[in-house]
Amino acid sequence: MRITLRDLAAMKAAGERIPMLTAYDAPSARMAERAGVPLLLVGDSLGMVVLGHETTLAVTLDDAVRHAAAVVRGSQRALVIGDLPFLTYADESTALHSAGRLLREAGVQAVKLEGAGPMVAVIEALVTRGVPVMGHLGFTPQSSHQIGVRVQARDAAAARRLVEDALAVERAGAFALVLELVPAPLAAAVRDRLRIPIIGIGAGAGCDGQVQVWHDILGLGEDKPPRHARVFGEIGAAITAALTDYTAQVRSGAFPTEAQSSKMDDAVLREALVGL
DSSP: OOOOHHHHHHHHHTTOOEEEEEOOSHHHHHHHHHTTOOEEEEOTTHHHHTTOOSSSTTOOHHHHHHHHHHHHHTOSSSEEEEEOOTTSSSSHHHHHHHHHHIIIIIOOSEEEOOOSTTHHHHHHHHHHTTOOEEEEEESOGGGHHHHOSSOOOOSHHHHHHHHHHHHHHHHTTOSEEEEESOOHHHHHHHHHHOSSOEEEESSOTTSSEEEEOHHHHTTOSSSOOOTTOOOSOOHHHHHHHHHHHHHHHHHHTOSSOGGGSOOOOHHHHHHHTTTO
C-alpha cells in the first residue's frame, strides 16, 4: 500500500525527517524505493538531466506523463508526485486538464506546481476537485529567466513576502511545500509557521525533509553538482569505467565468449545449409 498524505502529515507531527528524491524511470523508482525513499518526484528537471535541454522549460505534458507513468510502474509503496510543466497550469481550466492527465494516465498520487500569487487560486481549484498539490517557492526553475539562478528572499521585504506566500499556499490546501534556494534561517521560520511538511533543497537543515536530484547525488551529471547537493556515490565514474572495459573487450575479441553464446548441433546446421 502506498504512502498517503495522512502518513506524510504524521511524519511531520512526529518530527520524522522526510527524504524525497527525483526519479524518471522504472529502474530508478525501484532502486529508490528499495532504499526506503518515501516520496518520489518526477521533476521537470528531467528536461535537463534526461532529455538534454538547457532548462526545464522545454518539458511537455506528454514528457511528464510518460516518465511519471514509468516511475509509478516501478514503485509500489512510495508516494509519487508529478511536476506540472511550464505553462500547463497557467489558469484553473488548464491546470485541471494537466493534473487530470498526470493522475489518470500516469497514475501519480499528487502534482507539484511553482509559485503563489495567481497560483493560489489554481491550487485551491485543484484541491477542491480532489487533486493533491505540493507547492514550490523560493527559486522556481520555471521562472529562471526572470529571477536568475540564485538564493531568493535575502532582504526583509522579500523574506516577508515568501512567508506570506507560504501561508497562502497552505491555506489553499497544499499538502506540502518545497522551498528551494532560500536562506536556512528563513526556511526554518517557514517550517515553524506552517502545519504542512516543508521539503528543502538548498534551504538548510531546518526543513522537515530534503529533496535532491537523482543525477546530482549519484555523480551522473556532466558538470559539478550544485552547492546544495552532495555526491553520495560516484556512479557515473563506475559506469564510464564499465563501458570503457566493454568497448575494449569487443574490439579485442575478448567478448563475447562461449559463455555468452548458444550451441547448435553440427548435423542440424549442415542440414540447414544444404544448397546454400
